[in-house]
Amino acid sequence: MTNENLIQYLYGIADNSLILGQRLGELCGHGPTLETDIALTNISLDLFGQVRSYFQYLAELSKDDLTEDDLAFLRKEREYKNLLLVEQPNTDFAYIIVRQYFFDVFHYMLLEKLQDSKNVNLQGIAKKSIKEVAYHQRFSGDWLLRLGDGTEESKQKVQQAVSDLWVFTDELFHVTKDDEAVIKAGHGVDVRLLKDDYYAKITNQLKQATLEVPETKYFQKGGKQGIHSEHMGYILADMQFMQRAYPDMKW
Amino acid sequence: MENQEKMNKEKLKSMEAIFEAKIANDEKIEPKDWMPEKYRKTHIRQISQHAHSEIVGMLPEGNWITRAPSLRRKVALLAKVQDEAGHGLYLYSACETLGISREEMYDQLHSGKAKYSSIFNYPTLTWADMGAIGWLVDGAAIINQVPLCNTSFGPYARAMVRVCKEESFHQRQGYEIMMTLCNGTQEQKDMAQDALNRWWWPSLMMFGPTDDESTHTEQSMKWKLKRKTNDELRQQFIDQTVPQADILGLTVPDLDLRFNNDTGHYDFGKIDWDEFWQVVKGHGRCNKERISARKNAWDNGKWVRDAAVAYAEKQSDKEEVKKAV
Amino acid sequence: MNKNWPLWEVFVRSKNGLEHRHFGSLRAADAEMALNNARDVYTRRSEGVSIWVVESKNIKASNPEHNGELFEPAADKAYRHPTFYNLPDDIEHM
Numbered sequence: 001m002t003n004e005n006l007i008q009y010l011y012g013i014a015d016n017s018l019i020l021g022q023r024l025g026e027l028c029g030h031g032p033t034l035e036t037d038i039a040l041t042n043i044s045l046d047l048f049g050q051v052r053s054y055f056q057y058l059a060e061l062s063k064d065d066l067t068e069d070d071l072a073f074l075r076k077e078r079e080y081k082n083l084l085l086v087e088q089p090n091t092d093f094a095y096i097i098v099r100q101y102f103f104d105v106f107h108y109m110l111l112e113k114l115q116d117s118k119n120v121n122l123q124g125i126a127k128k129s130i131k132e133v134a135y136h137q138r139f140s141g142d143w144l145l146r147l148g149d150g151t152e153e154s155k156q157k158v159q160q161a162v163s164d165l166w167v168f169t170d171e172l173f174h175v176t177k178d179d180e181a182v183i184k185a186g187h188g189v190d191v192r193l194l195k196d197d198y199y200a201k202i203t204n205q206l207k208q209a210t211l212e213v214p215e216t217k218y219f220q221k222g223g224k225q226g227i228h229s230e231h232m233g234y235i236l237a238d239m240q241f242m243q244r245a246y247p248d249m250k251w
Numbered sequence: 252m253e254n255q256e257k258m259n260k261e262k263l264k265s266m267e268a269i270f271e272a273k274i275a276n277d278e279k280i281e282p283k284d285w286m287p288e289k290y291r292k293t294h295i296r297q298i299s300q301h302a303h304s305e306i307v308g309m310l311p312e313g314n315w316i317t318r319a320p321s322l323r324r325k326v327a328l329l330a331k332v333q334d335e336a337g338h339g340l341y342l343y344s345a346c347e348t349l350g351i352s353r354e355e356m357y358d359q360l361h362s363g364k365a366k367y368s369s370i371f372n373y374p375t376l377t378w379a380d381m382g383a384i385g386w387l388v389d390g391a392a393i394i395n396q397v398p399l400c401n402t403s404f405g406p407y408a409r410a411m412v413r414v415c416k417e418e419s420f421h422q423r424q425g426y427e428i429m430m431t432l433c434n435g436t437q438e439q440k441d442m443a444q445d446a447l448n449r450w451w452w453p454s455l456m457m458f459g460p461t462d463d464e465s466t467h468t469e470q471s472m473k474w475k476l477k478r479k480t481n482d483e484l485r486q487q488f489i490d491q492t493v494p495q496a497d498i499l500g501l502t503v504p505d506l507d508l509r510f511n512n513d514t515g516h517y518d519f520g521k522i523d524w525d526e527f528w529q530v531v532k533g534h535g536r537c538n539k540e541r542i543s544a545r546k547n548a549w550d551n552g553k554w555v556r557d558a559a560v561a562y563a564e565k566q567s568d569k570e571e572v573k574k575a576v
Numbered sequence: 577m578n579k580n581w582p583l584w585e586v587f588v589r590s591k592n593g594l595e596h597r598h599f600g601s602l603r604a605a606d607a608e609m610a611l612n613n614a615r616d617v618y619t620r621r622s623e624g625v626s627i628w629v630v631e632s633k634n635i636k637a638s639n640p641e642h643n644g645e646l647f648e649p650a651a652d653k654a655y656r657h658p659t660f661y662n663l664p665d666d667i668e669h670m
Contacts, residue, residue, distance in 0.1 A: 025316040025325070028332045029309035030544065032552020033581070034340045035602055035613040037309075041333040042616050048326050055322070069321045093555045139612060146605070149565060150558025157554065242320035242378055249435055251320035251378070251428075284640045337617055344601040347583065353603065354580050410600070417621070559605035560579045566606065 001185035006119075007061055008081065008178035009188050012224055013110070014054035015082035018072060019232075020103060021047035022239055023090060032093055039139060043100070046132040053125045073243040077236055078226035085168035087223070087231050094147055094154070094161040101140035102165055105201055106172045108133045109194045118186040141205055148209025155210070162206065163214050170219035172198070274474060279405040282348035290474060293467070294404050295349050296365075297476055299356045302342035303367035307360075307541050309335045311375040312384060320378055327424050328381060334421070338414045345406035361546045363533060370453050372535030379432055379439075379446035385425015387447075387454040387492065393422060394488050395458070398478035426495065433499045440500075447496065448504045455519075456527045458485040489517050583632040584610040586617075588624035596628050604629075 024044035031037040055068035062071075085103055090096050111133055114126035147158040173195040175183070182188035203213050222228065242251065267287055273280065280286055309332050316332065319325035343353045359365035370388055375381070396418075399411040432443040459465055459481040471477040479487070489508075496503050507520035529535065581603040587596035599618045604610035610629040618624065638646060654660045663670060 022317060025329055028316060028329065029306070029313040029336070030548045032548070032555040033603060034306065034336045034343075035604065035617060036552075036555075037336045038333055038340070038620075039613065039616040041329055041336070042620070045326055045329055045333070048322060048329070052322050052326075072322055073320075093552065135615075142608060142612065146559045146562040146609075147555070150560075150562045151554065153554045154558030154561075238317040241318045246320075246436075246438065249439060251324055251431060281640070283637060333620075337620070340602060340617060341600055344583075347601070352580065413600070556581060556605075557579070559609065560581065563606035563609075 001181045001187065003061060005178045005181040005185075006187065007058060008176065009182040010054055010058050010061075011079075011081040012176065012179065014051050014058070015080050016086050016103070016107070017047040017050045017054070019080070019082045019235060020086040020099075021045075021051060022235060023086065023088075023099075024096075026090055027096070036093075040096070043136050043139070046129075046136065050125065050129045050132070053128070057121045057125070069243070073240050077228060077232055080228070080232070080236070081226060082223055082228075083168065083171050084220055084223040084229055085165065085171065087229055087235060088165060088168065089231055091161070092157060094157040095165065097140055097143045097147060098158060098161040098165050100136065101144050101205070102169055102172075102202065104133060104137040104140050105205075106169075106191075106194070106198055108137050109198060110189055110191060113189040113194070117188070122187060144205060144211075145209045148206070148211045158209070159211055162211055166214040167216060167218065167220045169198075169202075171221045171223060174221060174224055176224055271473070274403045277401075279408065280403050281405045289470075291349055293470065293474070293476070294407065295346060295351050297471075298342055298346040298349075298404075298407055299351070299359065300366050300368075302339045302346060302356065303360045303365055304371065305335045305339035305342060307367045307371045307545060309339075310541055310544055311371055311373070311537070312381060314375050315378060315381050318378070319381075324381075324428070331385070331421050331424060334417050337417070338410075341410040341413055342407075345404075345410040348406045357545075357549055361542065361549065363542065366531065368457060369527070369530040369535060370457050371541060372530050372538045373449070373453055374536050376449075377442050377446060379429070379442040380450070382425050382428030382432060382443065383446035383450040385421055385423075386429055386495070387425075387450050388457070389418065389422040389425060390492060391454050391457040391488050393418065394484050399476070401475060401478075403475045429499055429501075433501065443499065444501050447501050451504050452522065452526075453530075455485055455489070455522055458482075458488065460524070460527070486516055489519055493517055581605050584614070584629045585632050585635060586610075586614040587628040587630075588614070588618055589626035590623060591625055596626065599623075601632065607631075 021044045024040050024047070028037055028041050028044075031040060051072065052068055055071045058071055059066045059068055083103075085099060088095065088099055108130065111126045111130040114122055115130065117123050117126065144158070147154045149155070173191045175190065175192055179188055179191075183190045206213050266285055270280070270286060270290075280290070312328060312332050312335075316325065316328055319328050343356060346356065347353060356365065360367065370391075375384070393415070396411060396415055400408055400415055402408045402411065429443055429446075432439040462468060462480045462482045465481050468477060468480055472480075493503055493508065505520045507518065509518055510516075511518045530538070533539075582605075583601050584604055584607075585601050586599045588599045589596045599614075602610065602613050602617055604613050607629060610631075611627055614627045614629055619627070
């Protein structure tokens with residue numbers, strides 16, 4: 001495993017929290033109740049907290065004198081390695097919940113295994129984050145039930161979100177060349193091994209929510225290679241605005 | 252009949268006297284206690300306005316969450332805007348104890364019947380506005396709010412204790428942003444000065460009309476909704492804020508501003524009250540956007556709230572069936 | 577359908593050894609959600625280790641108009657308090 005392998009592997013994890021946190025950050029003040037606004041903001045804050053831990057470690061690993069903010073704000077789109085799932089827009093509350101649930105279940109399984117990493121830094125971050133993510137999963141899983149088994153309207157909306165976002169779930173279990181090296185060294189988690197449990201779990205939850213499990217065999221991929229959706233450019237345009245408009249300043 | 256009426260009137264009078272004596276004696280009024288109708292109405296108006304100000308106040312700052320220039324600033328801003336949601340919630344809950352529902356209060360906000368702090372109808376145009384809002388707007392809010400921790404209505408006082416405790420980081424957050432800008436490049440200093448220029452006068456207006464124009468002051472003083480008059484509070488704000496601007500190396504945009512050795516206070520220039528009334532009456536830069544953002548959030552959220560109720564009902568039906576079997 | 581989420585009262589134990597104390601209220605569709613919301617709204621700054629929620633309508637409160645008969649009779653029962661009893665100054669452990 002090279003240093004670069006590890007760096008890329010870390011981006012593959014941290015960028016998910018970064019971009020999902022950013023998406024959730026768009027919502028504050030616009031949710032269906034104050035209570036949900038506060039809850040989703042808590043999730044966003046947890047995710048940004050995790051990002052900062054990963055990036056501070058990444059900054060240590062990098063040869064140049066980089067800061068967490070250089071990593072968050074100054075990469076080019078192709079250098080972000082997040083999953084396509086987390087960059088999908090806040091179309092409505094159903095999309096927000098389904099996107100969250102699909103990610104949370106995966107995120108929890110990943111962190112569970114990452115606690116056993118040979119890399120003490122990753123171990124530490126995983127141990128701290130897993131409690132946060134256990135709550136995220138509970139929150140989004142509860143809401144999935146409510147929307148699925150709520151009214152006709154909510155069922156139809158959440159079913160639509162499930163069908164539309166399902167195509168991004170396969171990518172959760174893709175492994176890049178960098179990942180392979182890091183897994184082999186015992187630092188990373190082989191996400192391929194999580195796939196069956198994952199689908200069993202979310203299928204079960206969807207059924208409990210009286211929702212149909214999509215049958216498509218066609219999935220989308222590319223985020224892990226830095227080939228994103230059209231949404232990504234706009235996310236970054238917002239996120240990087242200050243750093244690009246006023247380069248090399250302290251804030 | 253006449254006697255009966257006279258007796259009722261006398262009874263009411265004596266109850267009012269006992270009530271006013273309680274307040275004068277620094278005793279709290281709790282929701283189920285008897286209170287004059289005017290007290291209830293005034294409190295509903297003030298507490299709901301306060302709650303509305305918190306949640307409308309989320310919008311101008313929420314506007315910069317996605318563009319915050321560092322991760323540290325981003326989490327601080329997110330936490331601050333989230334606190335405002337929490338404070339709105341505490342205040343709506345306090346107000347609900349007076350017999351009005353959160354939904355009714357929302358209706359009043361959305362229909363334009365209820366007011367909220369006019370400051371939030373100004374646009375946030377640069378990152379420095381996050382600094383200026385924290386420093387000036389939260390600074391002014393704290394001056395208004397701290398005395399309310401001792402106000403006469405128990406639920407309001409308790410909500411304000413929590414609010415004030417949580418808000419203590421908000422102003423520091425803002426001032427730190429300004430400090431960083433003022434220690435930065437010329438471009439950053441200019442950005443900070445520009446923000447001060449735009450937010451200074453609206454901040455002074457946050458204390459409301461001058462005393463001779465203010466209609467509620469006397470009654471509010473008696474009920475401890477107010478401890479000082481609008482003009483006194485405004486003066487306090489100016490006196491404490493001008494030296495803070497000096498430390499930043501920024502210029503307060505008021506040519507008439509100077510320290511008066513005789514009074515020990517700053518003299519200041521004329522406030523543009525036409526602008527104040529224009530914004531209060533709904534014609535500020537962002538009045539329409541703010542209300543429509545809140546209304547959209549509520550209207551678009553209806554199906555979500557309905558779904559949760561329907562789900563809860565189904566679950567409790569299932570419980571009933573289980574019990575029956 | 578136009579039904580609003582009911583109001584819940586939130587009680588939080590700040591740390592083990594202390595009682596649950598009333599913290600405030602919030603809206604939630606059911607008890608599970610009320611607990612989650614209470615966690616998010618009232619324990620953001622590590623204020624608690626345990627939460628109770630109860631739907632507000634289930635609380636029966638005493639009527640302040642009856643305060644005279646309910647609470648004032650207790651005021652002149654000084655013999656319930658230790659200071660009522662005279663003991664010599666030099667006695668210890670009592």
